[in-house]
Amino acid sequence: MEFPKINVSSKEDIQYISQIWRKTLYGRLAEEHIRNGDSELIDQVQQLLDQWIEDIMKMASSNIDINGIPYEQAIADEEFEPLDEALARKVQAQQLQVEELTLKVAERRKRVPEQVKMLLDDAIKRQSALADRVEFESQSENNAEAEIEDVSLERSDLIAQEYASSIALLSDLRKNVSSNITRLENAQAIVDDILP
Structure with a gap:
């Protein structure tokens, strides 16, 4: 003792x-x-x-x-x-308070990141659940067909001309491409024969 x-x-x-x-x-x-x-x-x-x-x-x-x-x-x-006895007691009280606050800070540094992670996970789950519950308004097929019929094409004659010229151009390209492919194959055969 x-x-x-x-x-x-x-x-x-x-x-x-x-x-x-x-x-x-x-x-x-x-x-x-x-x-x-x-x-x-x-x-x-x-x-x-x-x-x-x-x-x-x-x-x-x-x-x-x-x-x-x-x-x-x-x-x-x-x-x-x-x-100074009073000052010594104050210093001791302050030292105890510093130690307590240090322990609280250490505890919060350990606990708060886990809580933040849990809250973020919960928020993400809630948003996912909310997104799953959202229903988009779908129009009935009858309404969609009616809207398509109501649409009138402006310049329909211009569109028909563009279509016809595009088809003609495409047929010309097909002829030219096939003849160009044949020429390219012949050129490649000559290059292969010339070069060892």
């Missing part, structure tokens, strides 16, 4: 706690040993107490944050920005 870290607002708080311990320990030491007057012993004990306080702070440092910054990093940095 992990315990929450102790959060202090500044380095001065840590220094204040260290000074209180130091004053308390020196005060006890002074009460006991100043009466005897052994200054060398008092200096050695003060050094040991200072080392002990430093060791205690090092052991406790993994459980202390200074303005949300780990103890080692905050002590090493000369200056650091103090933590």
Whole structure:
């Protein structure tokens, strides 16, 4: 089970706690040993107490944050920005919102193309079904024959002349084409005989 870290607002708080311990320990030491007057012993004990306080702070440092910054990093940095708790909560809320929106975008990128495909397929099926249901209005045969009879050909004599001249031209072409084919076959036979 992990315990929450102790959060202090500044380095001065840590220094204040260290000074209180130091004053308390020196005060006890002074009460006991100043009466005897052994200054060398008092200096050695003060050094040991200072080392002990430093060791205690090092052991406790993994459980202390200074303005949300780990103890080692905050002590090493000369200056650091103090933590604004309200701003930190807002940042965390925004990060959660970004993650949620990223998940939504990823989900929609996966789901929307399938939905669009389904909608397009459905629209195509509906249009096909609608096209199959459309019935063209057909005219009865009697009405069609009546309309054909009602149509009068303008310039009927001109059409008859054009028809007659076209038939004459076609018969001339038939004669010429057959004679030209015969000449072409004869020319091809001569070319085949001449060329090896």
